[in-house]
Amino acid sequence: MYSFKNDYAEGAHQSILNKLIQTNEVQQAGYGEDDYTKEAKALIKKEIDNPDADIFFVSGGTQANLLVISSILRTHQAVISPQTGHIFANETGAIEATGHKVIGVPTANGKLTATDIETTVSQYGLRPHVVEPKMVYISNSTELGTIYTKAELEAISSICKQLGLYLFIDGARLGHALTASDNTLTLKDIAALTDVFYIGATKNGGLLGEAIIFNNKELATYFDYNLKQRGALLAKGRLLGIQFQCLFENNLYFDLAKHANAMAAKLTEAFKAKGYSFLVESTTNQIFPILPLTLIKELNEHYDFFTWKAIDDQHAAIRLITSWATRENIVDEFIEKIK
Amino acid sequence: MYSFKNDYAEGAHQSILNKLIQTNEVQQAGYGEDDYTKEAKALIKKEIDNPDADIFFVSGGTQANLLVISSILRTHQAVISPQTGHIFANETGAIEATGHKVIGVPTANGKLTATDIETTVSQYGLRPHVVEPKMVYISNSTELGTIYTKAELEAISSICKQLGLYLFIDGARLGHALTASDNTLTLKDIAALTDVFYIGATKNGGLLGEAIIFNNKELATYFDYNLKQRGALLAKGRLLGIQFQCLFENNLYFDLAKHANAMAAKLTEAFKAKGYSFLVESTTNQIFPILPLTLIKELNEHYDFFTWKAIDDQHAAIRLITSWATRENIVDEFIEKIK
Amino acid sequence: MYSFKNDYAEGAHQSILNKLIQTNEVQQAGYGEDDYTKEAKALIKKEIDNPDADIFFVSGGTQANLLVISSILRTHQAVISPQTGHIFANETGAIEATGHKVIGVPTANGKLTATDIETTVSQYGLRPHVVEPKMVYISNSTELGTIYTKAELEAISSICKQLGLYLFIDGARLGHALTASDNTLTLKDIAALTDVFYIGATKNGGLLGEAIIFNNKELATYFDYNLKQRGALLAKGRLLGIQFQCLFENNLYFDLAKHANAMAAKLTEAFKAKGYSFLVESTTNQIFPILPLTLIKELNEHYDFFTWKAIDDQHAAIRLITSWATRENIVDEFIEKIK
Amino acid sequence: MYSFKNDYAEGAHQSILNKLIQTNEVQQAGYGEDDYTKEAKALIKKEIDNPDADIFFVSGGTQANLLVISSILRTHQAVISPQTGHIFANETGAIEATGHKVIGVPTANGKLTATDIETTVSQYGLRPHVVEPKMVYISNSTELGTIYTKAELEAISSICKQLGLYLFIDGARLGHALTASDNTLTLKDIAALTDVFYIGATKNGGLLGEAIIFNNKELATYFDYNLKQRGALLAKGRLLGIQFQCLFENNLYFDLAKHANAMAAKLTEAFKAKGYSFLVESTTNQIFPILPLTLIKELNEHYDFFTWKAIDDQHAAIRLITSWATRENIVDEFIEKIK
CATH class of the missing domain: 3.90.1150.10 (Aspartate Aminotransferase, domain 1)
Known part of the structure; x- marks a missing residue:
């Protein structure tokens, strides 16, 4: 059958396995200080045209989501997500387990609109009796396979800036969105329009791994501590570095x-x-x-x-x-x- | 140099890389339901002579520690650890981040004694103004390279049973303990004397991975939920299964x-x-x-x-x-x- | 104006102030071990006809809600609430701050039905990728002033038992529900049909205080620890005891x-x-x-x-x-x- | 006997009871927006000579401690406390329950020294594998009845500034410290030398209540949200306001x-x-x-x-x-x- x-039914692209074998006996520093991780970060920074981005590699999507959200939000702040969003529907309350409410917004096709965001925020005015919505979480492509147009993402980014919200894109399937026949966005656009996003390897040729990219560097100040505290810092960070080094060479x-x-x-x-x-x-x-x-x-x-x-x-x-x-x-x- | x-400066034992290549194109179920994970579990169960054990594979030691402790303890309960213990000294407050106090006990050589445990528990009697010590955490080998003798572990296990404490062994370097020249314990003994322990692959030939083994099955009732909630459930669980399948074949x-x-x-x-x-x-x-x-x-x-x-x-x-x-x-x- | x-715009019923004055100089044990607290508990137990209930007094409704829910649920479990429910809409994410998702269910008039509960639970089957709904939270009277009939509460209680859910009633305005012209429930019924509920004094004549009543005693095993850990244990518990002693004397x-x-x-x-x-x-x-x-x-x-x-x-x-x-x-x- | x-064996000073009676029927806004709370804050601001302080009233000491610490620290940060400190020894892991490690430092007489602080911080350099000490918690008077001299507190305050640590004083018995025969500190000094501290009423004539005073206003930005989220915001805030209004009138x-x-x-x-x-x-x-x-x-x-x-x-x-x-x-x- x-x-x-x-x-994610198969292993990894052959080039990744080859690189694992070829580098296997080279001694490297642990915890993401290895050469492959550094090279992978350089490749991604070039691709998004932002030498100042802060990049971290983690093992999976739920881990990326809970790390990003819990490290950015203050205790009383909440994140807005489509009701089909992975953090709302499919992560066993991972975000709530870090103390934050996920405000689920119904959508027709998995896509949040700028208007949805504005309406939602307007419902949370009764300070201090309600949470403060402070971040917007969307996925591109969404859990229903749909994608955001450049105009849609610009509108979302703009309303987020206006309302003081951080914009975070779950890119577990970002490659699929950016190569869709009707796509109007580039990786550079994604980086320019968000505070933080990630690029998923697990569902696109890697054994594991998501690359978290902070375009808003200030939000990453303590992220290294958070990585370790949540059990996400691999001793052999080389394993993650190699995935992204291979995936971001030669397109x-x-x-x-x-x-x-x-x-x-x-x-x-x-x-x-x-x-x-x-x-x-x-x-x-x-x-x-x-x-x-x-x-x-x-x-x-x-x-x-x-x-x-x-x-x-x-x-x-x-x-x-x-x-x-x-x-x-x-x-x-x-x-x-x-x- | x-x-x-x-x-953890090198990659993995060659047999693991070989197996990754050999199985790469075989479609497998995700989230640890793959064949290699099943076979690895069977090998470990045989090794510890406990067909009823519940086994889960995760990526690293801090992740294993925080998952085990937070999934077993109730909100007001605490874990006793040597002050040199990894959870007390080297995990960025990972256990506290899940809400639990780690009671650090000074030791001469990284090893906790049955008497240490008894004394510590006796200091936490003023219910409800103090936490309830409910678990003992030790490492074998310890962070100082020392190992527990069978007699010492039996004494610890016995006082834990007497005081209603769970016993949890961090086995990031369990292989090194069990093959030390003066070792008197077997993997079977470890399983018989603890409620839960883990076997580390990261520091002994694997790319990553710790095998968490619940000998006290009841404690694992909800562990699958916890794995997912803490971001520890890899989509490609095969990656972890393969590490342990290779490591537990042929000794x-x-x-x-x-x-x-x-x-x-x-x-x-x-x-x-x-x-x-x-x-x-x-x-x-x-x-x-x-x-x-x-x-x-x-x-x-x-x-x-x-x-x-x-x-x-x-x-x-x-x-x-x-x-x-x-x-x-x-x-x-x-x-x-x-x- | x-x-x-x-x-809650005024102080307290005169009898409470009188009792405060009359008892002021009597030395009493702290932390809820005082005579007034004991007498108040006895009065309530008599009123609900359950000598085995476990009763605790706390300062307010949000405190009662977060204490009850976080002390009963395991880390991956969630609570079902009407979307108008206080814990969903008006408590600044207090429940999520303890790590638990609140599943909000839309209702016409603030009242959850047995069917709502059944439908909701059926949507959370994809273990371990979703939370486990394990508790139902309702308010009587609701935040819209409506009340549950005896038949409705029996149906809810019955579906909860069938599905293995705990039933918890927020009784911030329980007195108003039980004395409504069309009410068909007694305090005894409430106790018989729920696992845990509370009786609010703040909104019905007290200076402060909610009486949390565990009819399912097992759920209260560690509640004293939780009270202290969440900062809810008043040194002068007499203050809370006196509120309920006065309110439950002479109807x-x-x-x-x-x-x-x-x-x-x-x-x-x-x-x-x-x-x-x-x-x-x-x-x-x-x-x-x-x-x-x-x-x-x-x-x-x-x-x-x-x-x-x-x-x-x-x-x-x-x-x-x-x-x-x-x-x-x-x-x-x-x-x-x-x- | x-x-x-x-x-805390008796009720409250007579003037407080009198004020409760006298104001009982006056309608007031809820949640700390009442006149008595406002007047109490004005009295305290005058006493500490800081019109810019942000002041909040809560019910008890553990509540004050967990609110202050959890609202200020980021997820990976820890608080340094004497091992005799209430948060380390007597609060059922209340601080850890909010996710933060309490670093316990042994002392001879319950008093932390500037040197203790410096030494402790120097032991937490291995970023990101250890928590970041970011706050110092002391009590005055201490749990052993001892008090800090002005010189000692200045030294502590100075090392905290130098190392980027917040200084927080638990003042459950601050009145007793400031009126001790050998005391050299004023309430004004306390305010000038700390980022945040509180004044306890529970142990000095009030029915309940601690006044939390943020001298470093920036730290209080979201405190109102935190108060509500942790269940500490009393509907009848007037009860707390009245305690402090009476205590800070006429010395x-x-x-x-x-x-x-x-x-x-x-x-x-x-x-x-x-x-x-x-x-x-x-x-x-x-x-x-x-x-x-x-x-x-x-x-x-x-x-x-x-x-x-x-x-x-x-x-x-x-x-x-x-x-x-x-x-x-x-x-x-x-x-x-x-x-």
């Missing part, structure tokens, strides 16, 4: 994401050709076609995927995820099955 | 630790032959010879290590750490230098 | 609430007589008449109250709160004004 | 403390006259005479007090506490008993 369940990070998107686009096209509609329009590596239950059952005999949401007695939306590792011949076979 | 600064874990100890013993012998004394007696991979400052300076031109503690105007104790990766020819060269 | 803004608690309700009912009747409608139907001491803005402006010249919610260009709902101390002659004057 | 066990606060000290001095003199020695020299309201066990037994038949510490087979130190309410005739009777 081939799996379209997620984008690999974007090429891998492009492949994932292309595989999803192929599937999307095939569904559309058969007249199927979608729960939400997506140009990235997560798609949500609405299919007859009979077809879902049939596909399930050969492929592993989530049935996302019942639509009616006869139909449900499924979620298919492609990745850097998805084999095109299997996608073609899958398409044959739905024809 | 060759480094004797720590035991590798013990062979690697034995090598590290042998290298340290060679150095110890050479220092003794020259009449140097030690800050503390150690039979594991951390040694603390007291040397003339002139010799320290000379050695420092060729080798990297910590100067641990000033002794007098002319002498200081240094710390040398050997590992699974320490090359014997370099140790021999080092010995030549001190002759 | 007479205030209908809240029910005073219920008589005072009845007076508050009667004053609100008088106002309600007057508004109805004039044809005004209400935002929500309430039979307790908080009412929400919808009035023309011109009338609101006029009333505001003589009375202090909150304008709660804009209805249309010409109308808004105001909130009027009466209390044990509300003077009937002023209510009569107010009624004259709206005639 | 007359109690010398503590200084009452100091007169009451002076009485307590005088009663202790009388006892001290009597013990000295009989040749008894003391565990520690104290000029405030807590004294620790070392007495024969036979005499202790005899006294215990008539008086309640703590036996503090065994000295030898025949002797123990007891703790006697006097207060604003201690009756001189009983002290005289007690003295007769030891003659």
Whole structure:
């Protein structure tokens, strides 16, 4: 059974494994002071065109989220998130466990708007009886595969500045957003419009790892302490450095994401050709076609995927995820099955 | 400059890298539900002769410590630790950050005694104005390279049972303890005498990873939730599973630790032959010879290590750490230098 | 300007002040071990007909809420609350600050239903990626002045038992609920149907104080430690004991609430007589008449109250709160004004 | 049995009760916005000669400590305290429960020195593996009844400034310190030399209450939110305002403390006259005479007090506490008993 369940079913891109082997016996300093980490940071700084950024590598997305949020917010401050946001819906209360309320805002397609932010803040005026919203958290691409346009992100960034809110982007699938066919943003834009964001490796070719990038350097003053205190500082930081060094050499990070998107686009096209509609329009590596239950059952005999949401007695939306590792011949076979 | 600064300066044992390559393209379930994790757990359960143990793999020692302690203790409970214990001295208040007091007990050589525990508990009687000591944390080997004898651990285990305390062993360097020349404990003993302990891979041949083993299964009821909530659940759990699968096949874990100890013993012998004394007696991979400052300076031109503690105007104790990766020819060269 | 803004604008019922004076020079043990506290507990136990209940007195509602919730829930567990619930809307993230997510459920009138609870729990199945809902929090009367019927509370209690959830009632205004004209519950019922609840004195004749009552004794095992740890244990516990001793002698608690309700009912009747409608139907001491803005402006010249919610260009709902101390002659004057 | 066990065995000074009665029916704003609170703040500002201070009233000492420390420190920062300090020894891990390590420093007599502070900070250099000491907590008078001289406090204040540490004084018994026969400090000095401190009412004539005074206003920016979030904001803030209004009119606060000290001095003199020695020299309201066990037994038949510490087979130190309410005739009777 081939799996379209997620984008972390395989190991890592071959170049990462090669680099692990090639560097294995070289002694290096621990705790992120190794050469590979330094080189990886340099590559990312160049890519975002900000030599002053502060960069830290951690193991996973929930860890990145809780570290960033808890290290920036003061005890009474809260973060605004779409209700579909990973921190609101899928992280076992990780943010609340650090003491902060996540204010969940309903959205149609996983995307928060500048207006949503303004309205939410206006509801938290009764100081000191309510939390102070102080950060906005969004994901790009979102948990529904949708992406933010440059205009949308500029509007969000602008309202955040106006209201004194920090803007934080969860980039677990940032590569997929930035290489989507209808994308209008660059990594440089992301860096220019946010206070802090991260670039995920786990879902785009790495064994593990997220690169947290503070464009607002002041917010990173104590981040090293926080990393250690939350158990996120790997003794062999080289493992993380190597992931990002490989991914940010030769455009690999974007090429891998492009492949994932292309595989999803192929599937999307095939569904559309058969007249199927979608729960939400997506140009990235997560798609949500609405299919007859009979077809879902049939596909399930050969492929592993989530049935996302019942639509009616006869139909449900499924979620298919492609990745850097998805084999095109299997996608073609899958398409044959739905024809 | 060759480094004797720590035991995490190199990558991983070759068999681990081989296994990463060999399994790389196999699709696996995420979040620790992969086959390698399952096989690794089975190997460890066999080794400790407890099919009922609950086992979880995490990335590092501080993460293991904060997860275990915060998931077991109720809000008002505290953990007793030697003042040299990693959780008391070297983890940036990671335990306190989860809400729990660490009661630090002074020791001569990094080892807590049954009497220390009894005395400490007796000082916390004024309910509800004081915390309730409810767990004992020790490391084997300790941060000073010393190890617990079977009799000592039995006495500690017994007083813990008598006083209703959980016993938790930090095993970041457990391999080195269990293969020390004067060791009297087995991994099976460790499992039988504790409620929970962990086996460290990071400092003994793995890229990363600690295997947390709950012998007292009841304490693990909610541990999966905690793993996720604290950001410790890797999407690609296979990475951790593979470390332990390799280390617990063919006795590798013990062979690697034995090598590290042998290298340290060679150095110890050479220092003794020259009449140097030690800050503390150690039979594991951390040694603390007291040397003339002139010799320290000379050695420092060729080798990297910590100067641990000033002794007098002319002498200081240094710390040398050997590992699974320490090359014997370099140790021999080092010995030549001190002759 | 007479205030209908809240029910804590005056000091305390005279009998409490008298008792403070009369007992002032008697030496008593500290930290809630005094005679008045003991007597107050005995009176409450008798009233709820449960000699085995565990009772603790604290200073205020937010304190009671955070203490109860954080002492009962394990780190990964969450509490379900109406979105209008005080812990969700009005306590500055006090529950999240103790590490727990509050799951907010929208309601029409501030009241949670058994179905709401069942639906919510069904959405939190993806262990370990989501919190575990483990407690239901409701208020009686609610923040909108509405009350639960016996049938409704029985249904809630029953679904909680079935789903393994604790049921906790915030009784900041419990007296007003139990003396409402259409009330069908007794204090004994409340005790029988919940795991833990509290009785508020602050809003019903006391200077301060909430009496937390654990009907499920096991949940109170460590509560004394928690009280101290959160800074809630008053050295002069006698101050709290005296409040409840006075309020639970001679039915005073219920008589005072009845007076508050009667004053609100008088106002309600007057508004109805004039044809005004209400935002929500309430039979307790908080009412929400919808009035023309011109009338609101006029009333505001003589009375202090909150304008709660804009209805249309010409109308808004105001909130009027009466209390044990509300003077009937002023209510009569107010009624004259709206005639 | 007359109690010398503590200084909170009686109610409150008569003027406070009178004021409660006199103001009882006056409607006031809630949550500390009442007139009595405002007047009390004005009185204290005048007393410390700092119109810019930010002042907040809370219920008790542990609450004051946890609020001040958790609202000022960032997540990785720690507070230095004498090992006898209330936050280290007697508050059930209240500070750790907010996430912060308390670094306990051994002292001879409960008093921290500037050198202690300097030494402690020097031990926390290994960033990011250790907490950052960022605040110093001391009590005046200390838990052993000793007091700081002006020179000592100046030295502490100076080293704190030099090392970038905040200085916080727990003033649960500040009145007793400032009226001790050998005191060299004024309330104005305390304000000038600290960033934040509090004045305790609970142990000096109030029913409850501590006045937290931020001399470093910037540290108070969000304190109102914190008050609410930790459950410390009383709806009827008037209760706290009235305590301090009464205590800071007509020098009452100091007169009451002076009485307590005088009663202790009388006892001290009597013990000295009989040749008894003391565990520690104290000029405030807590004294620790070392007495024969036979005499202790005899006294215990008539008086309640703590036996503090065994000295030898025949002797123990007891703790006697006097207060604003201690009756001189009983002290005289007690003295007769030891003659």
